[in-house]
Amino acid sequence: MGQLDKELLQELLDVSEKELTPKQTKIVQAAIEIFSEKGFAAASTSEIAKRAGVAEGTIFRHYKTKKDLLISIVLPVISKFAVPFLAEQFLNEIFEGEEFEEMDQFLRKVIYNRYEFVRKNTALLKILLQEMFYHSEIQDTFKEIYMEKIAPKYRNLMEQFLTKDQLESIPMETIFRLTISTVLGFLLTRFIIVPDYDWDDEREIEYTIQFIKNGIKGLS
Amino acid sequence: MGQLDKELLQELLDVSEKELTPKQTKIVQAAIEIFSEKGFAAASTSEIAKRAGVAEGTIFRHYKTKKDLLISIVLPVISKFAVPFLAEQFLNEIFEGEEFEEMDQFLRKVIYNRYEFVRKNTALLKILLQEMFYHSEIQDTFKEIYMEKIAPKYRNLMEQFLTKDQLESIPMETIFRLTISTVLGFLLTRFIIVPDYDWDDEREIEYTIQFIKNGIKGLS
DNA sequence: ATCAAAAATGAGTGATTACTCACTCTTATT
DNA sequence: AATAAGAGTGAGTAATCACTCATTTTTGAT
Numbered sequence: 001m002g003q004l005d006k007e008l009l010q011e012l013l014d015v016s017e018k019e020l021t022p023k024q025t026k027i028v029q030a031a032i033e034i035f036s037e038k039g040f041a042a043a044s045t046s047e048i049a050k051r052a053g054v055a056e057g058t059i060f061r062h063y064k065t066k067k068d069l070l071i072s073i074v075l076p077v078i079s080k081f082a083v084p085f086l087a088e089q090f091l092n093e094i095f096e097g098e099e100f101e102e103m104d105q106f107l108r109k110v111i112y113n114r115y116e117f118v119r120k121n122t123a124l125l126k127i128l129l130q131e132m133f134y135h136s137e138i139q140d141t142f143k144e145i146y147m148e149k150i151a152p153k154y155r156n157l158m159e160q161f162l163t164k165d166q167l168e169s170i171p172m173e174t175i176f177r178l179t180i181s182t183v184l185g186f187l188l189t190r191f192i193i194v195p196d197y198d199w200d201d202e203r204e205i206e207y208t209i210q211f212i213k214n215g216i217k218g219l220s
Numbered sequence: 221m222g223q224l225d226k227e228l229l230q231e232l233l234d235v236s237e238k239e240l241t242p243k244q245t246k247i248v249q250a251a252i253e254i255f256s257e258k259g260f261a262a263a264s265t266s267e268i269a270k271r272a273g274v275a276e277g278t279i280f281r282h283y284k285t286k287k288d289l290l291i292s293i294v295l296p297v298i299s300k301f302a303v304p305f306l307a308e309q310f311l312n313e314i315f316e317g318e319e320f321e322e323m324d325q326f327l328r329k330v331i332y333n334r335y336e337f338v339r340k341n342t343a344l345l346k347i348l349l350q351e352m353f354y355h356s357e358i359q360d361t362f363k364e365i366y367m368e369k370i371a372p373k374y375r376n377l378m379e380q381f382l383t384k385d386q387l388e389s390i391p392m393e394t395i396f397r398l399t400i401s402t403v404l405g406f407l408l409t410r411f412i413i414v415p416d417y418d419w420d421d422e423r424e425i426e427y428t429i430q431f432i433k434n435g436i437k438g439l440s
Numbered sequence: 441a442t443c444a445a446a447a448a449t450g451a452g453t454g455a456t457t458a459c460t461c462a463c464t465c466t467t468a469t470t
Numbered sequence: 471a472a473t474a475a476g477a478g479t480g481a482g483t484a485a486t487c488a489c490t491c492a493t494t495t496t497t498g499a500t
Contacts, residue, residue, distance in 0.1 A: 039354055041261035045488060055449045060489060134259055178431050181405025189397055207439060211398050214438025215431035265458060275479045280459060
């Protein structure tokens with residue numbers, strides 16, 4: 001279950017880090033598997049070492065503590081999950097050439113993009129989802145990225161889609177909340193809560209887009 | 221933070237159980253606090269005993285294992301969270317006398333009702349939210365209650381609100397998914413993810429209702 | 441081939457874990 | 471007052487925990 005692509009892993013952890021030794025990569029892969037299977041607190045360093053095919057001491061050569069290992073795995077995922085689809089390049093593709101397009105287009109692009117990300121990184125996101133409640137470093141990183149990267153860009157973007165009526169009467173935070181919880185609700189349901197159900201993904205995505213679009217349209 | 225009302229606790233655990241001794245009540249209260257603060261796996265029975273003002277052995281008089289304690293706390297919450305607002309009495313209040321009313325009314329009633337429940341039981345629901353991923357007993361109970369109690373009643377109810385067009389074209393599972401994830405998204409955001417934000421609850425609830433109603437209406 | 445630095449090892453550490461059990465205390469019934 | 475049963479106790483147990491460190495192995499530049 002959930003074999004980890006080595007290149008993908010490297011890309012995830014390489015954000016600003018130096019390279020990992022082969023054994024270090026093994027350790028990180030094993031840690032991701034076990035953390036997501038039984039949770040951080042219930043995972044033991046001895047089991048991680050065993051599954052990585054490595055002496056337990058090797059873990060502590062590279063990571064001062066077990067929690068250090070968790071943090072080094074989990075923090076880069078937050079950036080990778082939140083930031084890229086708000087990068088300039090991504091936005092330009094939406095507003096290419098002609099007039100800016102409908103909210104449909106934007107939502108569809110975002111959802112398909114994040115769908116792929118979640119599909120490839122389910123284990124990592126399960127860890128993140130679980131541990132964010134207990135580790136303030138994770139919460140702080142979330143807050144920082146949301147406030148500095150996501151909120152301002154998304155706000156600008158939404159203003160393009162909304163009428164003057166809507167902009168005056170509906171608080172932007174509410175629109176964020178409803179949009180994000182619908183999209184995350186879809187992704188979590190699809191990949192974490194009931195992944196074994198026989199979903200018709202294209203159809204579900206299309207319904208989700210229409211639900212958000214009409215839901216927001218009806219608020220004013 | 222999160223002091224536990226003793227009567228409320230009794231009511232929760234009394235579903236079909238015998239009474240608890242005073243010390244047992246203390247144990248359950250302490251366990252709820254500590255489980256929700258640090259998670260089940262990171263909570264130690266010695267700390268629970270200490271906070272309950274009880275010898276550690278007393279815990280194991282009443283519960284065979286630490287996990288037994290968790291399960292005895294968490295399973296009744298699932299029923300209490302899911303079932304009551306679908307009880308006959310509750311539904312009768314909505315369809316009282318005249319014609320059946322709008323979807324608005326139903327959603328408003330459900331949301332306010334569950335809002336109060338979540339407000340009073342935040343710690344319990346945080347435990348449930350965390351541990352459902354690791355304990356199959358919890359998942360099974362969820363599935364059972366959803367399939368036997370919630371889905372069939374909610375299906376009947378929704379059929380009252382939807383036109384023939386909608387009933388034929390939109391799968392009911394999709395409507396469930398969108399509705400539930402929007403409502404849970406609101407409650408989780410409000411009470412667990414960002415409880416310290418200065419929410420205007422009445423306004424948010426009203427927006428949430430309109431969002432769902434118009435979102436579904438637009439699907440056909 | 442030499443050798444210094446980095447990587448890896450695994451036996452060993454004290455602390456903590458969930459759980460046991462022989463025993464005492466409390467309570468209610470007679 | 472006697473007694474039986476359940477509630478409560480807390481010292482004790484083996485297992486496991488995260489982490490250390492003296493030592494060995496691997497690596498890469500010369």
